[in-house]
Amino acid sequence: MSVAKPDDALRVYGVDLASRLMVGTSMYNSPAILADAVRASGCEIVTVSLRREAGGTRAGQSFWDLVKSLNVRVLPNTAGCRSVQEAVTTAHMAREIFETDWVKLEVIGDDDTLQPDVFGLVEAARILAGEGFRVFPYTTEDLIVGQKLIEAGCEVLMPWGAPIGSGRGLNNPYGLKSMRAHFPGVPLVVDAGLGAPSQAAAAMEMGYDAILLNTAIAKAGDAVAMAHAFKLATQAGREAFLADPMSPRDMAAPSTPVLGRAFT
Amino acid sequence: MRLRVNGSEMNVDATTLAALLLELSHEEGAVATARNGAFVRRKDRAQTQLREGDEIEILTPRQGG
Numbered sequence: 001m002s003v004a005k006p007d008d009a010l011r012v013y014g015v016d017l018a019s020r021l022m023v024g025t026s027m028y029n030s031p032a033i034l035a036d037a038v039r040a041s042g043c044e045i046v047t048v049s050l051r052r053e054a055g056g057t058r059a060g061q062s063f064w065d066l067v068k069s070l071n072v073r074v075l076p077n078t079a080g081c082r083s084v085q086e087a088v089t090t091a092h093m094a095r096e097i098f099e100t101d102w103v104k105l106e107v108i109g110d111d112d113t114l115q116p117d118v119f120g121l122v123e124a125a126r127i128l129a130g131e132g133f134r135v136f137p138y139t140t141e142d143l144i145v146g147q148k149l150i151e152a153g154c155e156v157l158m159p160w161g162a163p164i165g166s167g168r169g170l171n172n173p174y175g176l177k178s179m180r181a182h183f184p185g186v187p188l189v190v191d192a193g194l195g196a197p198s199q200a201a202a203a204m205e206m207g208y209d210a211i212l213l214n215t216a217i218a219k220a221g222d223a224v225a226m227a228h229a230f231k232l233a234t235q236a237g238r239e240a241f242l243a244d245p246m247s248p249r250d251m252a253a254p255s256t257p258v259l260g261r262a263f264t
Numbered sequence: 265m266r267l268r269v270n271g272s273e274m275n276v277d278a279t280t281l282a283a284l285l286l287e288l289s290h291e292e293g294a295v296a297t298a299r300n301g302a303f304v305r306r307k308d309r310a311q312t313q314l315r316e317g318d319e320i321e322i323l324t325p326r327q328g329g
Contacts (some may be wrong), residue, residue: 020268024329034327049328050296052270052321055288060324064294067325077328085301092303093296093323164329192329 008238012156012187013102013134015073019044020204021234022075022189023227024214031066033223038070041217041227043093047075047104050094051209059238064097075136077104078124082117103128104158104212105189106138114164120144122152127217129153141175143182150186157186158212161203162193165215169199173206180207197226197233204237205245268319282309282322296323 008018028034040048040237048067053060076094081087084107091103107124109117115178116139129152137149141159149157157177162168170176171193180188190203191212200211208246211234220226266275269288278284280298281304297304298321304312314320 024327026329027328028327047328049326051326053295053324053326054270055290055322058291058294060326061291061294063327064325077327089298089301089303089321090323093298093321096303096306097294097296097323097325185323185329 007133008242010187014126015045017210019231019234020210020238021200021231022047022210022212023125023217024212025067026214027218028223031063034218035066035070036187036224037217037227040224040231040260041071042231043157044072045073045075047077047212047214048098049077050081050097069135073102074098074100075102075104076100077138078106079104080108081106082108084120084124084127085123087120088127091128092175093099095133101132102136104136104138115160116140118142121145122148125154126152133263136189141172141179143179146183146186150183155187156189156218157183158189160192161199162191164192166193167216168193169195170202173202176203176208177206200230201237201240205240207241210234265314265316267314270320270322271311274316279314280310281312281314281320284314285309288293288322290322294324297321298323 009018010020019042021041022044023041023043024047025034025039054174076098078087078090081090087107095101105125107117107120108114121137121139125137134158135154136158137154138158139145146157162171186211189210189212190208194200195216196215203211217223217227276284276287278287283302285292
């Protein structure tokens with residue numbers, strides 16, 4: 001039976017991951033709900049960031065202590081960076097404080113859509129990969145940009161489903177399918193824009209390797225239950241992909257045998 | 265000396281980055297630092313001299329998506 005077996009691990013930068021769901025840590029109603037949601041999601045990777053903090057407060061250290069208690073791998077982001085220099089410096093700072101060379105690389109090109117500045121993204125990826133970072137680039141579904149990112153040293157690509165936080169799902173299914181076909185051996189993660197578990201399942205059914213999301217869980221009425229729902233949807237989509245879905249057809253085809261039908 | 269720290273202008277007594285963190289009550293281990301847009305490693309803070317008008321970033325772990 002070709003369902004997702006325990007050995008159906010996703011290998012990214014030499015690390016085997018049993019869970020194909022990665023979860024953001026932002027916008028939860030409380031640290032306790034964040035912790036419960038991460039556990040319910042079954043994820044092995046959470047995204048984190050760096051921000052300014054006034055001296056004397058311990059919010060940053062408290063948050064970091066909480067994340068460490070979850071026993072998951074962290075993927076620091078460069079969220080909000082608008083230039084190559086900002087992103088590279090933020091990555092350096094994150095590597096020291098989070099003690100990882102993994103980085104979710106964001107170079108944002110527009111405030112309204114938060115879409116990546118793909119030119120800056122490729123340049124920053126090349127610099128960081130050259131310095132030993134394991135770069136997870138937040139990109140679009142553009143095939144040539146994807147190719148340039150791989151040439152720059154990225155071993156995984158993370159195209160958006162839709163603008164960050166929009167909950168619109170997969171805006172360009174054709175483009176995402178095309179990307180999957182174009183990069184058959186590259187781990188591909190749909191990152192951002194998903195709003196419902198069905199959309200995660202749809203991406204996984206296309207053959208995407210993993211899902212990264214934050215808002216759809218954190219802003220759900222019950223974040224913990226939604227985290228579990230996304231876990232199930234991601235697994236279902238993966239198993240469906242491995243099971244090789246039937247092809248759609250235009251006309252009906254009876255599922256009950258025609259042979260032996262009465263009254264004929 | 266007048267600096268811009270995390271986007272705010274301020275007058276400080278510190279002359280090194282390590283001393284600045286102490287003066288502003290930051291815990292050494294819980295922050296990452298940059299001076300004029302360039303990362304400064306933890307081990308280099310004590311040797312990093314501050315100059316009038318420097319732009320300093322002091323960042324800590326935070327929630328992220």
